[in-house]
Amino acid sequence: MTKTVRLTMAQALTRFLAAQMTVIDGEKLPIFGGVWAIFGHGNVAGIGEALYQLRGELPTFRAHNEQAMTHAAIGYAKAHFRRRFMAATSSIGPGAVNMVTAAALAHVNRLPVLLLPGDVFANRLPDPVLQQAEDFADGTVSVNDCFRPVSRYFDRITRPEQIIPALARTMQVLTDPAECGPVTLSLCQDVQAEAYDYPERFFEERIWQVRRPRPDRTELNDAVAALKAARKPLVITGGGVLYSGASAELARFVEAAGIPVCETQGGKSSLADSHPLNMAAVGVTGTTAANRLAEEADVVLAVGTRLQDFTTGSWALFQNSAKTIIGLNAQPFDAGKHRALPLVADAAEGLAELAAGLKGWKAPASWTENATRGKNEWQAAAARVTAPTNAAYPSDAQAIGAVQRAMGSGVTVLHAAGGLPGELHKLWQAGAPGSYHAEYGFSTMGYEIAGALGAKMARPDQEVVVMLGDGSYLMLNSEIATSVMLGLKLTIVLLDNRGYGCINRLQMATGGANFNNLLKDARHETLPDIDFAAHAASLGAISQKVSSIADLESALATAKTNSRTTVIVIDTDPLVSTEAGGHWWDVAVPEVSARKEVNAARKGYEEKRRLQRVGD
Ligand SMILES: Cc1ncc(C[n+]2csc(CCOP(=O)(O)OP(=O)(O)O)c2C)c(N)n1
Ligand SMILES: [Mg+2]
DSSP states (O other), X not given: OXXXXXXXXXXXXXXXXXXXXXXXXTEEEESEEEEEEOOOTTTTTTHHHHHHHTTTTSOEEEOSOHHHHHHHHHHHHHHTTTSSEEEEEEOSTHHHHTTHHHHHHHHHHTOOEEEEEEEOOTTOTTOSOTXXXXXXXXXXXXXXXXXXXXXXXXXXXXXXXXXXXXXXXXXXXXXXTTTOSEEEEEEEHHHHTOEEEEEGGGGSOEEEOOOOOOOOHHHHHHHHHHHHTOSSEEEEEOXXXXXHTOHHHHHHHHHHXXXXXXXOTTTTTSSOTTOTTEEXXXXXXXXXHHHHHXXXXXXXXEESOOOOXXXXXXXXXXXXXXXXXXXXXXXXXXXXXXXXXXXXXXXXXXXXXXXXXXXXXXXXXXXXXXXXXXXXXXXXXHHHHHSOOOOSSOOHHHHHHHHHHHHOSSSEEEXXXXXXXXXXXXXXXXXXXTSEEEOOSSOOTTHHHHHHHHHHHXXXXXXXEEEEEXXXXXXXXXXXXXXXXXXXOOEEEEEEOSBOHHHHHHHHHTTOOSOSSBGGGSOOSSOOOOOHHHHHHHTTXXXXXXXXXXXXXXXXXXXXXXXXXXXXXXEOOXXXXXXXXXXXXXXXXXXXXXXXXXXXXXXXXXXXHTXXXXXX
């Protein structure tokens, strides 16, 4: 006879989550770091009661906004290289759909998070329950169907025993390097509270380890042959390198073969910035060192990258018409992009086997030397734009220089949207793998502070430095209060350029009038003069506004010694960005317009579009 235990579906769900473990550096740990929760009628009585029972083993954390708490869960998973993750539970209706943006963020970035929104009554008796949307034609639709396109796996739990297969599938998706992404289990609120006789074995402890698929022999032979024929090989590293923990294999591989490396936003810090073969950022926000090589490269080994448009310069960067791309990726969808030779494998395993296959083969010395020269030139250019200044309104680059000088490369720097991602991608000198935490897959304004809270939970002993603009701060700052409440200190550097600076620059570059981006160019009765330092202080942070780069550096030195979240605000210039490096990005310019600036921009646009590769 199967031994069973009578539990509600929510009690079974939480018990199961608490029993899932992983091993990191020899230490056995719960794979779920906890559950973020904002309660409402859709989850307080069901999952709320269950979480209370398990609060010792599966901690619950309260936040101020469902999107933000999901950002925190995602930041946690990313900072743990997807080895550990969190769940987030909301009520039904607005609480649930507040998580949809964050679900999309996790989906795009291939990051694991378990979403547990409450849903309408499965028994339909109270219909329409408070916050239920009514579809006139389809009784099975609820607002939680919005999660479907942004979940790797979606299920609606309408009977208590359904949670058994649903949780098995959940763990597959969350722990699989190829499938990894958000899972949504939409929990009908009556079913959360319904009991069932669950088999005891369902709650036995399980240990999950990273799966490391090795390459297929034919694919490996083809990739080795392509590399051996290369005269101008280049490696691009994406987030998959970090998630695989493949940095040491990467270094061994490129050092043995003398192949230069460049990094996507997600892949930055795969190698330390100081590594002589690291040309650093590639693409639209790339360095001249990386982009010059990318233009000429004849074999491009793309490791763990989605090859999104910022990496490929909207597919106009790699100009060598005879090039071959090798797609080393755990996910076949990515491995075969752009007619690549697919090499479906874990990054570390794939690199090790490629290194073995190359056996002493080396790239032509002139190509490697050319790369080193380019790196030196780039470093000189970067030093110029990040140097200290007395300017009243410093540039983002100058603020980055100050943060780098004050904090060094040992901190985790985190960012997501605005002008900073491009500047940091080009200019930040990353240290250890994962010390550069960019959410640039979805580039969500408002990821920064909440995501950093999750990153700090994952790495409590590290300084987590958030860099963000006034726009991102205003969009979602509430978790400053949570960081203070939980004693999770963040150092937040807020660059106030009084508006959406980067979009204003993009608007001008596409021939547009300055319109609706900077506050001064938006419809107003009174020009806002927002006191960010006072705002942050009201949420419990230590805060300060500084008026120079030198003051920023000394405020950061003090922030290092603070034990509470610290917000430092500095006014910056909205019009300046780093000219060195970079590449064209495809942003469609109107074909007809009454503005002559738009017409001129369209002409330039059409010329650039000719560089886009067609069919490869
Ligand atoms: C949620 C969201 N809405 C809109 C955008 C489009 N967007 C990208 S950057 C940006 C402006 C960001 O302003 P701010 O944070 O002040 O940074 P700045 O551009 O001034 O450096 C906007 C509106 C986005 N990325 N995310
Ligand atoms: Mg701004």
